[in-house]
Amino acid sequence: xxxxxxxxxxxxxxxxxxxxxxxxxxxxxxxxxxxxxxxxxxxxxxxxxxxxxxxxxxxxxxxxxxxxxxxxxxxxxxxxxxxxxxxxxxxxxxxxxxxxxxxxxxxxxxxxxxxxxxxxxxxxxxxxxxxxxxxxxxxxxxxxxxxxxxxxxxxxxxxxxxxxxxxxxxxxxxxxxxxxxxxxxxxxxxxxxxxxxxxxxxxxxxxxxxxxxxxxxxx
Amino acid sequence: xxxxxxxxxxxxxxxxxxxxxxxxxxxxxxxxxxxxxxxxxxxxxxxxxxxxxxxxxxxxxxxxxxxxxxxxxxxxxxxxxxxxxxxxxxxxxxxxxxxxxxxxxxxxxxxxxxxxxxxxxxxxxxxxxxxxxxxxxxxxxxxxxxxxxxxxxxxxxxxxxxxxxxxxxxxxxxxxxxxxxxxxxxxxxxxxxxxxxxxxxxxxxxxxxxxxxxxxxxx
Numbered sequence: 001x002x003x004x005x006x007x008x009x010x011x012x013x014x015x016x017x018x019x020x021x022x023x024x025x026x027x028x029x030x031x032x033x034x035x036x037x038x039x040x041x042x043x044x045x046x047x048x049x050x051x052x053x054x055x056x057x058x059x060x061x062x063x064x065x066x067x068x069x070x071x072x073x074x075x076x077x078x079x080x081x082x083x084x085x086x087x088x089x090x091x092x093x094x095x096x097x098x099x100x101x102x103x104x105x106x107x108x109x110x111x112x113x114x115x116x117x118x119x120x121x122x123x124x125x126x127x128x129x130x131x132x133x134x135x136x137x138x139x140x141x142x143x144x145x146x147x148x149x150x151x152x153x154x155x156x157x158x159x160x161x162x163x164x165x166x167x168x169x170x171x172x173x174x175x176x177x178x179x180x181x182x183x184x185x186x187x188x189x190x191x192x193x194x195x196x197x198x199x200x201x202x203x204x205x206x207x208x209x210x211x212x213x214x215x216x217x218x219x
Numbered sequence: 220x221x222x223x224x225x226x227x228x229x230x231x232x233x234x235x236x237x238x239x240x241x242x243x244x245x246x247x248x249x250x251x252x253x254x255x256x257x258x259x260x261x262x263x264x265x266x267x268x269x270x271x272x273x274x275x276x277x278x279x280x281x282x283x284x285x286x287x288x289x290x291x292x293x294x295x296x297x298x299x300x301x302x303x304x305x306x307x308x309x310x311x312x313x314x315x316x317x318x319x320x321x322x323x324x325x326x327x328x329x330x331x332x333x334x335x336x337x338x339x340x341x342x343x344x345x346x347x348x349x350x351x352x353x354x355x356x357x358x359x360x361x362x363x364x365x366x367x368x369x370x371x372x373x374x375x376x377x378x379x380x381x382x383x384x385x386x387x388x389x390x391x392x393x394x395x396x397x398x399x400x401x402x403x404x405x406x407x408x409x410x411x412x413x414x415x416x417x418x419x420x421x422x423x424x425x426x427x428x429x430x431x432x433x434x435x436x437x438x
Binding site for chain 1: 277279280281283285304305306307308309333334335336337339340341343344345346347348349350351352354355356357358359361362363398
């Protein structure tokens, strides 16, 4: 598969726009753990995930994290090009959660096309609305759902992403995803273990009863 | 002042677009307390606040509220036209916090123009990014700031909006703004009163020491 097949807007571009994107397109392979975008310091451009997994999160002054959303194969990342929209006045960090292959449309190139093309501007609207919706979902989780349900949701999401019931993940990492503290997550996971929902071992959490985790998540 | 002076995009519209907006523009005066937009049930259109004050909030299944942002004179409300962008997958409620005069561009009219006009689509991007930024600020408040700081911020914001140190507001209303419970807010306000920051009386909160509230907010 090449870029044309991945980029949903390709057929809405005129010949000049196709050429300028093709001529300036960057391919980049990043290793797991690489920080791809770091707040307003970078304005990398629009990222197209060919394969891999990215995590977008915010960071407090004290170094606490909370995951906003993840991006998977064929997803497009707009906030890595936040400089193209003046009114985006917040900073996110984007890191590769797995080895990831990317295409990058440089910010200036995309911005120029977006200014003149209604389809590109409208597509950008849809992209932003999708991320905005992810964040609104997160607010509802934080405000109305208690932590036991959020941990249950997170474990179920991870088993779905990884395709396995044996999650290689630390309590610290879960805390960073959920904006919580390691000690709090450990206590919750031990409670889950006591209830027979999971089994904890060094660096690994095994899901024993996903049915009951689902019930807990919804309750 | 008429609509042309309020609508920042007016000069970017062509004659046909100006005509269709003018022909379909609705003016509406709503009383304080009116629900203008109610989740996905309505798709009113783009609201332009001529004068007054609107509050956008989300509602939990149990009826708890949290304020996302407010709109004042000359502000434009996009989420009251959320149906024009398919990917907006969350529901907000918008109510008039004061008697408010509005212009409404019906959703279908705006959507048609946005589809064909790059300036209008780009302007919509900026509007959405502004609200997205408001919501990101809120997440940071919720996640990293403790409730005492959030109540201090809220009181300072209200004195600034109302232009007075005597706020006619109930503890229940503050709880709804902040996604908290009345009892929790009452306890916090009594603590503030004990510290000499505010004076509480029936249906009224008087700010006694805004300097120290500012210090608390930032700490």
